[in-house]
Amino acid sequence: MRRSMQRKIILDIINNSNEHLDAYGLYYAAREKLSRISLGTIYRNLKSLVDTGEIDVIYDGTDKLRYDKREDHQHFLCTKCHKIIDIYDLDFKKPTNYKDNKVVSYKIVLEGLCENCQKEE
Amino acid sequence: MRRSMQRKIILDIINNSNEHLDAYGLYYAAREKLSRISLGTIYRNLKSLVDTGEIDVIYDGTDKLRYDKREDHQHFLCTKCHKIIDIYDLDFKKPTNYKDNKVVSYKIVLEGLCENCQKEE
DNA sequence: TCCTAACTAGTAATGATTACTATTTAATTA
DNA sequence: TAATTAAATAGTAATCATTACTAGTTAGGA
Numbered sequence: 069m070r071r072s073m074q075r076k077i078i079l080d081i082i083n084n085s086n087e088h089l090d091a092y093g094l095y096y097a098a099r100e101k102l103s104r105i106s107l108g109t110i111y112r113n114l115k116s117l118v119d120t121g122e123i124d125v126i127y128d129g130t131d132k133l134r135y136d137k138r139e140d141h142q143h144f145l146c147t148k149c150h151k152i153i154d155i156y157d158l159d160f161k162k163p164t165n166y167k168d169n170k171v172v173s174y175k176i177v178l179e180g181l182c183e184n185c186q187k188e189e
Numbered sequence: 190m191r192r193s194m195q196r197k198i199i200l201d202i203i204n205n206s207n208e209h210l211d212a213y214g215l216y217y218a219a220r221e222k223l224s225r226i227s228l229g230t231i232y233r234n235l236k237s238l239v240d241t242g243e244i245d246v247i248y249d250g251t252d253k254l255r256y257d258k259r260e261d262h263q264h265f266l267c268t269k270c271h272k273i274i275d276i277y278d279l280d281f282k283k284p285t286n287y288k289d290n291k292v293v294s295y296k297i298v299l300e301g302l303c304e305n306c307q308k309e310e
Numbered sequence: 311t312c313c314t315a316a317c318t319a320g321t322a323a324t325g326a327t328t329a330c331t332a333t334t335t336a337a338t339t340a
Numbered sequence: 341t342a343a344t345t346a347a348a349t350a351g352t353a354a355t356c357a358t359t360a361c362t363a364g365t366t367a368g369g370a
Binding site for chain 3: 112182
Binding site for chain 4: 192193210211212213228229233236252253254292
């Protein structure tokens, strides 16, 4: 895999943001730095970055996937507005395996209503 | 919400299976019981069943969503073949809230290589 | 039995993602 | 530093999971 300017830009945006952007959000952010970047390039790089484990994907209950830096943290997902909040202080010990299946990583998502959506209820 | 034959069939298939089927899998399974059921009906009911919390959705890393009975359990996901295995003996205590966000439920996915995929490595 | 809002079948449309191809470029080698 | 080339990109077309639409059907109450 070669280090293209485009991949570096995409990875930098993800690593320096905590907005959990989707592909389009990344596309617009990337265009600020490289106006001719194409959407296909965004998707192609996101896929390979996920495959190599350099970034994470989050499913937020809509039809779009969202992307996140690879860092030891978990998420709170608001089931109403789909806001995602980072959680760094959750206590869970990763098992090394489950039965004969090897556990490499894990994801925990707490779901519920965020502060704002509770007020609106 | 009215109890249509179609919704009952879909819910029964999900509750009596541990295959974590996707929409098409459910469509084919449902057609065995009601040959004229339409794919749109499958999707419409899946959406409302998820909204009311009668079933769960799982994102397995492909572009299809998979559906699961609502039951207190977690999942192991093989990142290579996308097999999903149910886990009933994981120890995690749901917090009632995270900061000012109300936690209603949670999902834990252990990711790694299943028994078969380890052999093929 | 009648009524009607909710639901369905069948099909068309949407839109996120992937594929394709001519061109460009990162990185290696002379 | 220039030549080489496989990998990556831009731009566009295609795919396909999901959603929307509409005329007809039906669950459930009066």
